[in-house]
Amino acid sequence: MLPRRRKRIALFVLAAAALALCLTLYHNLDGDKRISSRLLLSRRTLNLDKELKKDGYSPERPQLKRLTVVVNDGHNANVTGLKNGSDVYIPFDFVRRYFDVYGGSDIKNTSVFRFRHAYGERPLITKYNETGVYMEFSHICVENRDRVKYVTGTENVPLSNQWSKKGYVYPTQVAQYCLSHYSRLMSEDPAHVLLVENGSGQRNKWMMSNDEQMSLRTVRSKEVGSYVLEFNTLNAGEDREQVDGVSCHFDRRVKFPMFVFPVKFFAPSNVSFRVQLNTGKEYVLVYSSSDSHFLCRTDEAIYYGIGQCRDWFTAARNVVLDVYKGVMLGRKPVKSRDVREWRIVRLISMSLSGHGQLDSLRLLDKGHEYQMRAGADWLVNNQDDTGGWPVNIKRIIVPGMSVPAGWYSAMGQGQAISCLCRMYSHTQDRKYLETALKATRPFDMLAQDGGVQALFAGTIPWYEEYPTQPSSYVLNGFMYSLFGLYDLSRIAAPPANSNATRLYQQGLTSLNKLLLLYDLGGRTAYDLRHFSLHSEPRVARWDYHIVHIIELFTLGTIDHSTLLWNSTAERWEKYMRGYRAPHN
Secondary structure, three states, X not given: OHHHHHHHHHHHHHHHHXXXXXXXXXXXXXXXXXXXXXXXXXXXXXXXXXXXXXXXXXXXXXXXXXXEEOOHHHOOOOEEEEEEOOEEEOOHHHXXXXXOOEEEEOOOOOOOEEEEOOOOOOOOOOOOOOOOOOOOHHHOOXXXXXXEEEEOOOOOOEEEOOOOOOOEOOHHHHHHHHHXXXXXXXXXXXXXXXXXXXXXXXXXXXXXXXXOOOEEEEEEEOOOOEEEEEEEOXXXXXXXXXXXXXXXXXXXXXXXXXXXXXXXXXXXXXXXXXXXXXXXOEEEEXXXXXXXXXXXXXXXXXXXXXXXXXXXXXXXXXXXXXXXXXXXOOXXXXXHHOHHHOOEEEEEEEEEEOEEEEOOEEEEOOOHHHHHHHHHHHHHHHOOOOOOOOEXXXXXXXXXXXXXXXXXXXXXXXHHHHHHHHXXXXXOOHHHHHHHHHOOHHHHOEHHHOOOEXXXXXXXXXXXXXXXXXXXXXXXXHHHHHHHHHHHHHHOOOOOOHHHHHHHHHHHHHHHHHHHHHEOOOOEEOOOHHHHOOOOOOEOOHHHHHHHHHHHHHHXXXXXXXXXXXXXXXXXXXXXXXXXXXXX
C-alpha cells in the first residue's frame, strides 16, 4: 500500500509542476502572441477553420470603423455609427426616436432582438352583444391607472387627477369603471368568499381594555334581519383620539384583497385593518365616518372617508389598491411599484372605535358585482335635468381649441348608456333603463348650445367627445357613443327606443362619409383639428390606433350595410406592420 501511495503523490507533484511551467510560459508571451494563442486554441478546439473551408469560405475579422452619420444634410443632430465594408450600422436608439419604432432584446433569449413597427396588439374580436362583454374591457382595470387618484370611500367610484391634481369625478371614467367590472364579471369565474366575522361575536375573540365604559355586544338588527356586533368606545378614556377601540387579532394568512363590511354608525367612528403585503411591510387602513371622500396619509395610517353611514352602508374596498394609492399619494408614479405586483399576504387585526354596528366581514378575491353597481348607481344619482353628466373641469385641447367647465362628452354619454343598459339587463331594475333613455337628449343639442352635436362642413352631424369651439371631431369617442346608442336601441322596447335608433343610424351615415378623412396613409388621425384649425394633423398614438381598429371590427359585427368598416380596419391593422399607402 505504501509504494502505491508514493507513486500517486509523485504523479500529482509532476502534474502540478507541468501546469505551473505552462502558465509561466503563457504569461511571458507578449500581448499579440497571447491573443494569437487564444485564437489558435479556440480554432483548434472548435475546429472552425476546417469546417468553414469545406464551404469555400475564408473567415476574416470584421473591420469595424467609426464614422459620423450626417442626418438630413445637418438639419438634424448627427450621430456616430459603425461601418463594415459597404454596411453602415446606426444606433437603434436613434432609429427608434427618428422613425417612432420599437424594439429590445428578447427576455428569454438575449441573442434575439425583436423589432416592432408599433406597440400593442388588438384582441380577438367577437360578435358584439348589448348585454355581453363590452369590447376589450374585460382586460382593463380602470382604477389601477395612474390618472386615478384613488377610489372614493363614499361612493366607491374612481377620482380622476388627469386634468386637475385636486381630483374630480370624471363621468366617462365612472362609466368605464362600471363596464370593465361588468365585463370581468361576465368573463371570469365566480368570486371566492372567505367569511371572517359573521356578526355574532363568537367566531373570533374580540378584546377590549379594562375601561368599563367600553362595550361590545351582539344585538339583533331589524334592518339586517340577523345579529350584528354593536360597539361603543366613545366615553372611554380622556382623549378620544388615543382610544384604539375594540379589536380582534386574526394574524392569519389571506390572499383575497377585497374586504366587504356592512356598517352603520351612530356617531363618528372608525373601522381599521392592519394588513401585511408581499412587500414585507405592514399598513394600517382606517375607514372613517366622514362625508368627505378624502384620502390622507400619516406616519401611522392611511385614512379614507366612507361617509357618516347613519343608514346601513356596505363598504367594499380593495385594500391592496387603497394601500397603493395611499403610499403613492403625492408621488410620481414608479413603474417598479405597479399595483399589479402588490399582494396581500396577511390580515393581522381589525379594530372598531366610536359607536356603531358591524354586520360581517367577508374577504373576496374579486368584487366586480359591488364595483359595477357602484359605478351604475353613481350615474343614476348624478344625472342632471338635461340627461347628461357634466364635467366640471375646463378642457384645453390646444391653444385656440377648448371647452369651459360644465361640458358633456358624447363618449361619456354613450359609455354611460352602455353601462346602464347592461345593469338593467343584469338586475331588471328600471331605474337604470330610465336613466339611459334620458341620456340621449344631449345628442340632439348643438355643442354651442351645451350639447354634444357638431356639424362638419355645416351639414354632417358628429357626436363630440370634447364639444370644443371650434369642433375637434375625435374619432374613437364618436364611435364609442354609437355603441351606447345601439345598446339602448336594442334594450328598450318601441317606441321608447325610437330616439336612440334614429341617433344611431344618423351617426352611422356620418361615419361612412367622414371615416377616410382619418386615414393618413400609414397611421390614423386622432381627430380632425387640422381641418378646424388649419394646422398639422394630430397623429393617433398606437394604442389609440388599435382602439380605432377594435371599434371598426366590432362595428362590422353588428352593421352589415357596408364593407367599409372591415376593409378600413384591415388596412389600418397593416399599418402596424409597416405597410404604407403607395405613392404616385
